[in-house]
Amino acid sequence: MKTNIFIATLLLCIFGCTSKQNEQLTQQQKDQIKKEITIIGDSIIARAERLDSKWLDYYMDSPEWGMVNNDGTRWDYQYTKKVQQDFFNVMASWKWTTTHQDFKFLTNDIVIYALDGKDETVMKTGDKSTIDPHTYTMIFKKIEGQWKVIYSHDSGIPVTQKADKK
Numbered sequence: 014m015k016t017n018i019f020i021a022t023l024l025l026c027i028f029g030c031t032s033k034q035n036e037q038l039t040q041q042q043k044d045q046i047k048k049e050i051t052i053i054g055d056s057i058i059a060r061a062e063r064l065d066s067k068w069l070d071y072y073m074d075s076p077e078w079g080m081v082n083n084d085g086t087r088w089d090y091q092y093t094k095k096v097q098q099d100f101f102n103v104m105a106s107w108k109w110t111t112t113h114q115d116f117k118f119l120t121n122d123i124v125i126y127a128l129d130g131k132d133e134t135v136m137k138t139g140d141k142s143t144i145d146p147h148t149y150t151m152i153f154k155k156i157e158g159q160w161k162v163i164y165s166h167d168s169g170i171p172v173t174q175k176a177d178k179k
Contacts, residue, residue: 038121047116050126050153053160058109064101069094073154073161080165083144105135112146122155132169139176144169 038046053071060068069090072078078090088096110131117125131145147169154163 036121038118042121043116043118046118046121046124050116050124050160051114053153054114054126054128054151057162058111062107062109064104064107066094066098066101069097071160071162072165073156073163075163078163081167083147083167083169083171103137105137106133107135108133124153124160126151126153136176141174141176142171143174144171 057068057071060066072090072093074090076089080088080093082088111128112131113129115127117127119125128149128151130147130149131143132147134142136142147167149165149167151162152164153160155161
């Protein structure tokens with residue numbers, strides 16, 4: 014009798030207490046999430062192209078947040094916030110062209126967003142750097158009703174063309 018009560022309680026916990034986080038998403042829900050995340054991704058890129066440090070508004074400000082850069086360096090949020098403005102100060106322009114995007118749904122509130130493309134950076138010195146192909150992978154999590162990047166990784170090999178010095 015005690016075994017039956019234990020098994021019934023265990024099954025109730027397994028099936029009754031299962032988080033809605035792992036429910037299957039409908040295609041309509043996936044399409045809506047793709048749209049929401051694409052809008053944010055496009056805004057991150059647009060802000061970066063304007064050399065606007067507010068691109069970080071879409072990233073989770075937390076000690077757990079991190080990013081891995083194409084050169085293998087790892088930055089936390091505070092360091093990224095500090096150095097990105099210094100980097101923008103030496104840049105004349107940055108341009109991103111998306112060639113492919115992909116979404117992987119881990120749960121209904123955690124999505125991997127991958128962008129393939131090309132970026133072109135022109136420094137104020139006249140030096141130009143191109144990364145083609147360049148891949149960005151961002152993990153988004155819905156936090157308090159908003160999608161935030163909780164982790165980021167990019168991969169690519171920059172090719173630099175030095176400015177002509179006359």
